[in-house]
Each structure stands twice: as structure tokens, then as C-alpha cells.
Amino acid sequence: MEKKRPQLSLDELHQLKWLLGGGLTLLAVWTVIYMDIDAWELMGVVTVAAIACTLWPTLPARVPPFAHVLAFPLIVAFFAGDLWLTASPLPAMVRLDMLLLLYRSISYRQRRDDLQIIILGLFLIVVAGVLTVSLVFAAQLLVFTAWALAFLLAITLVGTAEGPGVESGKVKNIAPAWAVHADWRRLVRRMREVADWRVLTLGAALFAGVVAVSALLFLAIPRFQLENSLFLERLVTKKAKSGFNDSIKFGDVTDIQQDTSVALSIDVTDRTQLPVSPYWRMLVLDQYENGTFRLSPVLRRVAFGGERTDTIVHGDARPRLGASVVWTFYLESGLSRYLPLLGSFELLRFRETQNFRHGATVGVLALRDEPLTMTAYRVEGFELADARTDPTFSAESRRRERTIQTWLNVSADDHARLDRLVSEITGGAKLSAADFSRRAIAWLRQNHGYSLSPVVPRGAGDPLVRWTASREAGHCELFAGALVLLARDAGFSSRVAIGFRGGTWNGYSNSFTVRNSDAHAWTEVYDPAAGAWLREDALEVPKTAQETETKSEAAIAARSDRSWSARLDSLRIFWYRRIVNFDQRSQIETLREVKNVAQSSSRQLRDAVAETIAGVREWLARPWSLARGAKVAALIAFVAAAIWGTLRHRREIWRMLAKGGVERRDDPVRADASRWLARLRATNIPLEKAETIAVVGELQRLRFGARATWSEPGRTFLRARQALRAERSTRRRINRP
Amino acid sequence: MNARDLNAWSGPGLRGVRRRFTWNGLLWSLVWPQRSHRVLPTTAGLVLIGLAMGIGTAAYNSSSNILFITLSLLLTCLILSGVLSWLNLRGVAWRLRVTPPLRAGQEATVTLELRNGKKFLPTYGLWFELAARPIADARDQRPESTWTGRDLDVRKILAQTDAATQRGQLACRTRLDPGYESRLEWIFKPANRGALRVELASVGSLFPFGFLKKSIGTELRADVVVWPAPVEYRRHAVATARRPAGGEHVTRAGSGGDLLALRRYESGDSHRLIHWKASARTRTLLVRQFSAESAEGFSLWLRMDAEVWTKPEQFELLVSFCATLAEDLFRAGRLMSVALDDAPPLPVRRVGDLEAFLDQLAVVRPAKGNSSLASPSPRAIAKQNVMTFAPDGARGVAAYVDGKKAATA
Numbered sequence A: 001m002e003k004k005r006p007q008l009s010l011d012e013l014h015q016l017k018w019l020l021g022g023g024l025t026l027l028a029v030w031t032v033i034y035m036d037i038d039a040w041e042l043m044g045v046v047t048v049a050a051i052a053c054t055l056w057p058t059l060p061a062r063v064p065p066f067a068h069v070l071a072f073p074l075i076v077a078f079f080a081g082d083l084w085l086t087a088s089p090l091p092a093m094v095r096l097d098m099l100l101l102l103y104r105s106i107s108y109r110q111r112r113d114d115l116q117i118i119i120l121g122l123f124l125i126v127v128a129g130v131l132t133v134s135l136v137f138a139a140q141l142l143v144f145t146a147w148a149l150a151f152l153l154a155i156t157l158v159g160t161a162e163g164p165g166v167e168s169g170k171v172k173n174i175a176p177a178w179a180v181h182a183d184w185r186r187l188v189r190r191m192r193e194v195a196d197w198r199v200l201t202l203g204a205a206l207f208a209g210v211v212a213v214s215a216l217l218f219l220a221i222p223r224f225q226l227e228n229s230l231f232l233e234r235l236v237t238k239k240a241k242s243g244f245n246d247s248i249k250f251g252d253v254t255d256i257q258q259d260t261s262v263a264l265s266i267d268v269t270d271r272t273q274l275p276v277s278p279y280w281r282m283l284v285l286d287q288y289e290n291g292t293f294r295l296s297p298v299l300r301r302v303a304f305g306g307e308r309t310d311t312i313v314h315g316d317a318r319p320r321l322g323a324s325v326v327w328t329f330y331l332e333s334g335l336s337r338y339l340p341l342l343g344s345f346e347l348l349r350f351r352e353t354q355n356f357r358h359g360a361t362v363g364v365l366a367l368r369d370e371p372l373t374m375t376a377y378r379v380e381g382f383e384l385a386d387a388r389t390d391p392t393f394s395a396e397s398r399r400r401e402r403t404i405q406t407w408l409n410v411s412a413d414d415h416a417r418l419d420r421l422v423s424e425i426t427g428g429a430k431l432s433a434a435d436f437s438r439r440a441i442a443w444l445r446q447n448h449g450y451s452l453s454p455v456v457p458r459g460a461g462d463p464l465v466r467w468t469a470s471r472e473a474g475h476c477e478l479f480a481g482a483l484v485l486l487a488r489d490a491g492f493s494s495r496v497a498i499g500f501r502g503g504t505w506n507g508y509s510n511s512f513t514v515r516n517s518d519a520h521a522w523t524e525v526y527d528p529a530a531g532a533w534l535r536e537d538a539l540e541v542p543k544t545a546q547e548t549e550t551k552s553e554a555a556i557a558a559r560s561d562r563s564w565s566a567r568l569d570s571l572r573i574f575w576y577r578r579i580v581n582f583d584q585r586s587q588i589e590t591l592r593e594v595k596n597v598a599q600s601s602s603r604q605l606r607d608a609v610a611e612t613i614a615g616v617r618e619w620l621a622r623p624w625s626l627a628r629g630a631k632v633a634a635l636i637a638f639v640a641a642a643i644w645g646t647l648r649h650r651r652e653i654w655r656m657l658a659k660g661g662v663e664r665r666d667d668p669v670r671a672d673a674s675r676w677l678a679r680l681r682a683t684n685i686p687l688e689k690a691e692t693i694a695v696v697g698e699l700q701r702l703r704f705g706a707r708a709t710w711s712e713p714g715r716t717f718l719r720a721r722q723a724l725r726a727e728r729s730t731r732r733r734i735n736r737p
Numbered sequence B: 001m002n003a004r005d006l007n008a009w010s011g012p013g014l015r016g017v018r019r020r021f022t023w024n025g026l027l028w029s030l031v032w033p034q035r036s037h038r039v040l041p042t043t044a045g046l047v048l049i050g051l052a053m054g055i056g057t058a059a060y061n062s063s064s065n066i067l068f069i070t071l072s073l074l075l076t077c078l079i080l081s082g083v084l085s086w087l088n089l090r091g092v093a094w095r096l097r098v099t100p101p102l103r104a105g106q107e108a109t110v111t112l113e114l115r116n117g118k119k120f121l122p123t124y125g126l127w128f129e130l131a132a133r134p135i136a137d138a139r140d141q142r143p144e145s146t147w148t149g150r151d152l153d154v155r156k157i158l159a160q161t162d163a164a165t166q167r168g169q170l171a172c173r174t175r176l177d178p179g180y181e182s183r184l185e186w187i188f189k190p191a192n193r194g195a196l197r198v199e200l201a202s203v204g205s206l207f208p209f210g211f212l213k214k215s216i217g218t219e220l221r222a223d224v225v226v227w228p229a230p231v232e233y234r235r236h237a238v239a240t241a242r243r244p245a246g247g248e249h250v251t252r253a254g255s256g257g258d259l260l261a262l263r264r265y266e267s268g269d270s271h272r273l274i275h276w277k278a279s280a281r282t283r284t285l286l287v288r289q290f291s292a293e294s295a296e297g298f299s300l301w302l303r304m305d306a307e308v309w310t311k312p313e314q315f316e317l318l319v320s321f322c323a324t325l326a327e328d329l330f331r332a333g334r335l336m337s338v339a340l341d342d343a344p345p346l347p348v349r350r351v352g353d354l355e356a357f358l359d360q361l362a363v364v365r366p367a368k369g370n371s372s373l374a375s376p377s378p379r380a381i382a383k384q385n386v387m388t389f390a391p392d393g394a395r396g397v398a399a400y401v402d403g404k405k406a407a408t409a
Helices: A010-034 A040-055 A065-086 A089-105 A111-132 A135-162 A184-194 A197-220 A231-235 A297-303 A391-399 A412-426 A433-447 A463-469 A476-489 A543-548 A553-558 A564-580 A584-621 A626-648 A650-659 A668-683 A690-704 A713-735 B003-007 B023-031 B043-062 B065-089 B151-164 B276-282 B312-331 B351-363 B378-382
Strands: A262-268 A279-285 A287-289 A292-294 A308-314 A326-331 A347-359 A364-367 A375-380 A387-389 A494-501 A504-506 A511-515 A519-527 A532-536 B037-041 B092-098 B108-116 B126-134 B166-172 B181-188 B194-205 B212-227 B248-264 B286-294 B298-302 B335-340 B386-392 B396-401 B404-408
Touching: A010 A040, A010 A089, A010 A111, A010 A135, A010 A184, A040 A089, A065 A089, A089 A111, A111 A135, A111 B043, A111 B065, A135 A197, A135 B065, A197 B065, A262 A564, A279 A364, A279 A519, A287 A476, A412 A433, A412 A463, A412 A476, A433 A476, A433 A519, A433 A532, A463 A476, A476 A494, A476 A519, A504 A564, A511 A564, A668 A690, A668 A713, A690 A713, A690 B151, B037 B043, B043 B065, B065 B194, B065 B212, B092 B194, B092 B212, B108 B126, B126 B151, B126 B181, B166 B181, B194 B351, B212 B351, B276 B286, B298 B312, B312 B335, B312 B351, B312 B386, B312 B396, B335 B351
Parallel strands: B298 B335, B298 B386
Antiparallel strands: A262 A326, A262 A511, A279 A494, A287 A292, A308 A347, A326 A375, A347 A364, A347 A375, A387 A532, A494 A519, A504 A511, A519 A532, B037 B212, B092 B108, B108 B181, B126 B166, B126 B194, B194 B212, B248 B286, B386 B396, B396 B404
């Protein structure tokens, strides 16, 4: 048997707890040293107060009682004033934290106050770590953890030694016995006597284990971002369900599968800026070969710059006066690595750093990889125009008469067929690019209908030329491709642009939603006179019809989607806006909103108070009569009685109100017990055997009895199962012939 | 009393039931709580879990490794808490001791013995939930309303049972050093006579950091009998027992003339009482024991006809009155025999006989439909100085000796 070691008395445990609490406070407030926050004076005050009160624990008893009454309102007022004056929330919160620590240092603490010290200290440590990311943080966090664990152990031991319901520290202005008799040298001696080197060694080993396991956990915690889906998604091959792709191939059958899932959601600060029919342009396809449109290597090399890694992209749009409209895009995963854009922009900002290539001259922004997660980006200063200036192409086209955009890579027969068609369109006249496009579109719409399942006529030669020469119906890609071939045959540079057109306004989330079914292809024809690419859409709503539409609120309301799917989409937008995309800017916006609400509410409150005072004055100024006086006296008496009754019976009222929450009917154990009772009842087990009676009794106790009187639920259910089986087997035996 | 249960040690440190150590088993026991083990987070634990979740969310939201480090440390602290709690309870065993006799209305002591069987680690901060509940007769546990009864009825029955259950909490406030034992005492007062089950409902601990409240359900219990409470009664002078001429010898040790038995010599015995012949024969010093000469002996005959004792409180008074008389008469050396209903009379010669009678009295109930009890049996009538009982008014009970009122309660 071990030699009996002495034990710390309750007073000594209290002293140890007080010492550890003071030390933890100092550890926490000293983080200000390497935080760039203006709280040095406060740190000095807290340090002095914490050291003094820790070493002389009778000092808190000298704090006057009214200080404890006023402490909380004063601290809150200080924080509010601090926040108001400095308008920087984090330093204000740090100072608030330090004030709370100061108050906890200069008053006797109960258990919950001790726990508060740990929470407040952890906040300071974490803030310091996040702000500074220094190596000191790691050391401080380790020391803090060890100290906090020792503190928690002391709190538990004191709680155990005191027993339930007994807690010191409730009376703030009388020094407890342990504080009066505090002698730190004696405590150190006693600690030495009490300590067992083996237990200390085990404690040290366990703490080393804590550090090791923490390191392992740190390494093992999966590093996926909240907006990302799980890693399993990487194992799934994604299929693009929309008709959108980064190349267009024309065959005999070019069906497009309709997919109404959300492809893109857009938040816009000024929704009146939304075009009537927005074109979300993603990519241009300039090379046509073997019935396929694709981005040519030449254009890829010339137009796109080198790959960059950044969060900001500067566009070629010129800055305009006034606050620019901000567009926030949420591009769904698996769609494309080319980002949808409305046109040239001033500034594009990603939520996190991205690898990308920007083709400013062609107006295309390409990420290195197709994102597997939702990609959010914010664009400022879109230039919303139907024509897109391209000075580079203009100079190039002047130097070289033929560019790849004018190259018609078809056979001589197809060429001749296209020549005939162009002659039919132009009537032999020399037209400008815009006029030719208008006539060609009219010709195409006259000869072809619209269908999502078109059929390209069989035969020799290029399939797109065959379709253009036929009268078959087609979809956007066929119309766009045909217009490109006709324009090139007429001598105009042209290319296919792909992306999305249109969308709906979600009335619940106040955002614009573009679906995969909105995928679209159109033509861009170069106008040498204007030095710009003209957007020509053979399937566009006629300009005359567009002009009747306005960009007003009424037009947006007409396009508004208030279906159930829109409700679900609004949840998704909420998640993106408030959780996933919650960055510093969102935080500032939220704070600004809070500030605005606070200001407006305080103004309303002031007005309401002034109005009430005026009303009371006016009421008092009215002539008084006996009846009026009696009514007022009765009202005052009633209010006084109500207040008196509430104060006198406040505990009973509280108990009555709190009682409702104690008994929970949806307790799973009670539900299970109820089920077992029902099963036994359904079997009609005779209540004769002692075991059955006991099981039923225990089940009823689990179902209806107080929780403290429960037997082990699992064992009781097992016994009920056994009783049921025994009864069934007995019945089978009896019924057997 | 269930001696086997009382003497048995229980708990994680119980020797002889340890399974072979395997790392797999150890890990599994740390991850998956054993049967009857409950772990609930305390307020501090909930705060810690909430804090960990908040920091975790912030870490994922901001991809800040500082927050990931903090999250790792918080989670590890939770693990450490579980490991230390397991170490604290490891090797600890406990058992219950109930010291008889237990008497209704009088304080009884239940002793809980603790043992720390660990090598060098002490144990801190254990508490023990104890309960003493009456063991209802199986007949009482079969109410007609078991299946058909409404919730309210069952709740009422359970509330009555709960009201009869006494609960207590014992806490080990000091450190229990390795290899040491400790005793905790729970003092309670049984309210009624009858069979009583004293059980250790659970053992709990908040050690080490107060995050988790761990409790272990135990099946340690002891069934004991609570004797009837003593009552005040009044004797009547008229009821002086008949003294037969010449005295009557009773089979109890005393100072009469008849040899009752031989026993071993004890220090202080008179040398004149030594039986030399028997001592020589057995080579052990034996002394003569004579029978007591009693002329005032009584026989108690308790009849419990349900038709006569219709009021439960009056029946309880009867049982307590009978028990009190039996003890008083035995103490005065005047109790000859006892009989319950139509059972044969049992002679009361030693303390054990009286205790057996009190044990019987502790659990008696009114007998239904026994018409033969309506009148005393001829054999009992023939016997003199027989004390019987009858209701005395609406609430009282009277004791009669040979038909004459001897005492009332």
C-alpha cells in the first residue's frame, strides 16, 4: 500500500484556483503586446490589477458594492462608445474582452466566472494568432492550454470538495476565509508535499500526448472549403447537360437536351441596369473546319496573355463617374472554365486567388481548370453595348486582308453554293456589315424555323452549308454558324460567340437566375467602319419588340419568377451570399447595415419619446376632475399591485414558466418504452409471471416516470424482447398439434 | 437480507472479471461507451463543443490554419478529458453494507465502502446515487389497470412509488489514494415496515475538467426487512396474568429448579454450577443451566382477518402494537410463544426467535376469506394467558388476555 500523502484542504484548493485564474488572465491580456491594437494602457491596468488582486486576495473585498452593480452597464456603455467613436469592431471587442477580464480579476469568482476567464482568454489568444500569424502564437497557445487545463482541474476539485449547491464567491464584498488566510509560500510548500512525481510525470506525458494528437489532427483535418462539395465529387465524371460546350460540331443530328437546373446566379446592386435580353458571353469560336467551330490556336496565342495568379483582374473598360454597379456572379460547378461576362469591365475580383488567362481583346476570361466548386466573382463597371470595339483586330485586319475569322474552309462546291445564297441575300449590292447581317438574319428566319431537334439534310459537302441551303428548322448553333459562313463568304470577318442569353428574376432572393436551358450561341460580325464586333443574333427578339420593353421595375416584375423552384434557388443564394461568400466586404456591408439600422432606430426612438412626452404634458394640462383623479389613482394602484405581486411571487412564476420545458414528450427512450408496452399489450401477455410484471413495471417507469428513477433503458428493452419471445414460443408450443 | 449482494464488490476495479488486455479493446472501450455507462456534456462541455464548432466553421470559412490549430487543440482536450475520466474510474470498486435491524421511523445507516486498486494514480471526485425503495408484493404490482389504465393512472401509481422512495447522494470529497479504502455513510429513515431494497443507482464523476458528466449504472442492491415501528400503548391493571399455583417452568434459561441444559463454563459462572461428571467425560468444563420459573408468560396470537381489520391504518397499528408487545414481553422474560393466524405457535426462547417473528410481522398483510380465523381454535382456547387482538373503536387496537382487555394502543 502506498504511503498516505497529505491532501490539500478546501481553502488551499481555492487559493490554487485563484492563483491559476490570475495567471490565465495575465497570459491572455499580454497578447496585446504583439497585436497591433491600441490597448496598451488598458493592458497595463489589467496587468497591475490582476497581479495585485492575485497576490493579495483580500483586495477584491475592498471594491465598493456599487461598483459591482454598475460594472456591467459601464462596460457595455464603454464598448458601445468605443465602437461608435472608432468604428472598428475588432479592437473594440478586444478592449471589451480586456475590461471583462479586469472585472473578473478584481472580484471573487464563482464557477461560471472562472469559465468566463477561459473563454475570454481564448478569444484574445485566437485573435492575436489570426492577426499576427507569428510563432509566438504557437508557444502562447500551448502555455495557455496547459494553464487552462490545470485551472479547469482546480475548478472541478473545488466543486467536488465543496459539494453540490455550495459555491463561494457569491458575496463580492466580504473576503472569504481562504483569501484571509492566503500564504503563497505555505501553499508552495504544501504543493510540494502533496505532489507525487509519478502523477506529475504522467501529467506531463499526457500533455505531450495532447500536443502530438493535436498535431496529428491538424494534419489530418480535411482541408476542403465550406462551399466545396466533398472530395467524392472528384471521383465522379461530370457531364455537361446543357447544349453549351467550348466547341460546336455539326452532324446529321444535333439535339440539345433541355436542362433547367441553375447555371448562374447574379446579384446586382442596381437591378434597373439589367438589359432586357442580357447576353452572358463566355467564349468566341473563330475557326471553322470539318463542320466544327472551335477557338483557333492562333487566336488563343495572340489574344490571351500569360497565365496569372491573382484575385483581381483589371479590364479594359474606362472608369466612369459615380458609384459603379457591382455584379456578383455565382457560377455553378462543372459548367465551364470560361467565365460568363456581360461585356468589357473595369474590375473583376475573385473571392480567392485563381489561376487564369485574360483575353482582353476578345473579352474572354479563362480559368486554368474547370472549377469543381461554385465559383464566385464580383465585377464592377460593365460596358453594356451591342458592339464590342477591337482596335487590335482592326490594325491586324488592315495589315492582312485575310484573317482566320474570314477564312472559309469549305470545298469549292460549298463555296459556290454559299456564293449563290449570298447573292440571293444581297441582291448583288455592296452592303455594310450591319446591313448585310440584318438581311442575312431576315433571310435565315424566313427559310428556317426553330427546333431543338433539327435534322441536317443528307448529302455531300459541309453539313452546315447543307443546312443553310435547306429549309430545315434549326437551333441557335445552326443559325449562328450559318450566319458566320454567309458573312465570311460575303467578305466580313465573323465568329461564333457562346454563352447564355436571358434568365429570370428571382423575386424571393432579389437575384437574377440563369439556367442551363438558357445556353445560347450567336454571331459576332466585324464592322471595319466602326472598328467593332457587332453582336448579331439570328434568334434575337426583333428590335422593335425590344424597344417596347423598358428597363423599369415593371419590366423586371414581369420577368420575375415566384415559383417553388425559385424559393429553393433563393435558399441557395442565401447560402452563397451569407455563408460561402462572406468576406471582409460582406462583413463591412453588414456592419454598415447594422449601423444604419441602429441610427434609424435611435432616431425613431427619440422621436417616439419626444412625442410621448408631449402627449403626457398635454394630458396633464387638461382640467382635472374628481372622476379623472380617481381613475388615475386606481390605475396607479393596479400597476403597483401588479408589480408588487410579480416581485413577491417571482420565483413561483418562474418555476411555473420553467416547468413546461422540463418534461419532454419526444424523448426517444419514452417513445421506445411506449412502443414496447404497445407490443406487449398487443400480444396479450398474461400478467402472471413475476418477470413479466417486473418488465411491464420498468417499461411504465421509462414511459411515465421521472428520469432520475429510470432503470437502464437498453437492458429493460432487452428483457421486454426476451419476455415477448418467451411468450410467443410458449404459445407456439401450446398450439402445436 | 441478501448477503451475497452485500458482500460483493462491484465497479470497474472488480478483481477477477477483467478481460484480457488488447489495444483494440482499449480503443473500442474509449470510443464506444460500455453498457450502463452514460456520458452527458455539462454546461461547460456544451460551451466547449459550441466553441469547437464555431472555431471549426470559422476555420473552414477562412481557411485559417491558426483556427485549425485551435480547433485541433480543443478536440484533443475533449479526448484528454475522456481518457482522464477513464483513468480516474479504473481500478475503483465499491460495495454496500446495511446494518440491521432496520425499523420504521428510525434512522438506518447504509455504508458504502470504496477501494482504489490502482498502482499509483489516485481517484478524485466520485459521487454515488443511492436509493431505498419498498419492494412491492407481486400481487400489488399487478393492477387491473396495467393494460387498460390511462396515462394519468399509471403516472399516479408511479408518483406514489416515487414518493415512497428515498434517495441520497454521497460524494467522495477527498482524494482516494491508490491501495486505500474509504467509507461513506448514508443515513436514512424508512417510513414503513416491509421489504426494502437499498441500491446503488449510479456512480458519477465530473473529473477532470467538468466537461462531461460520466455516470455508471450499477446493479448493486441489498434487500432488507424493515420491522414495524414501536408504538405507545396503555396497560390495564385488570389484565394481570393468571399466576398458576406452584409456578410453571418454561423452557428458557433461568434460575428455576429443573435442569434445562449444559453449557461451557464462562468466566464469572458460579463453581457450584459445574457439572463435574459431564466435565470429566467431555474433558471440557461444563456448567448446569436451569430452566426459568415463570408464572406470567404470555402467548401472542395475531389474527389478521381482512374482514375484521378493514382499515389499513388500523391494521398497521395492530402490527406495530403486536411487535412492540412482543419485544417488551421478551425483554421482561414473559413471552412464551407466538402464532400468526392458524399457523402453529412458535416458542420464543432466544433473540433469534423474536427476530424471526419480527421479520414475519414486517411483511404480514390482512388475510382474505379465511373464515376459520373468525374464532380461536380449540387448542388456543385451551392454552392460558393467550394474548389476542381486536379493534378498539374506529382507530385503536386492544390486546386481550383470555378475553380480558390487557392493553390498548
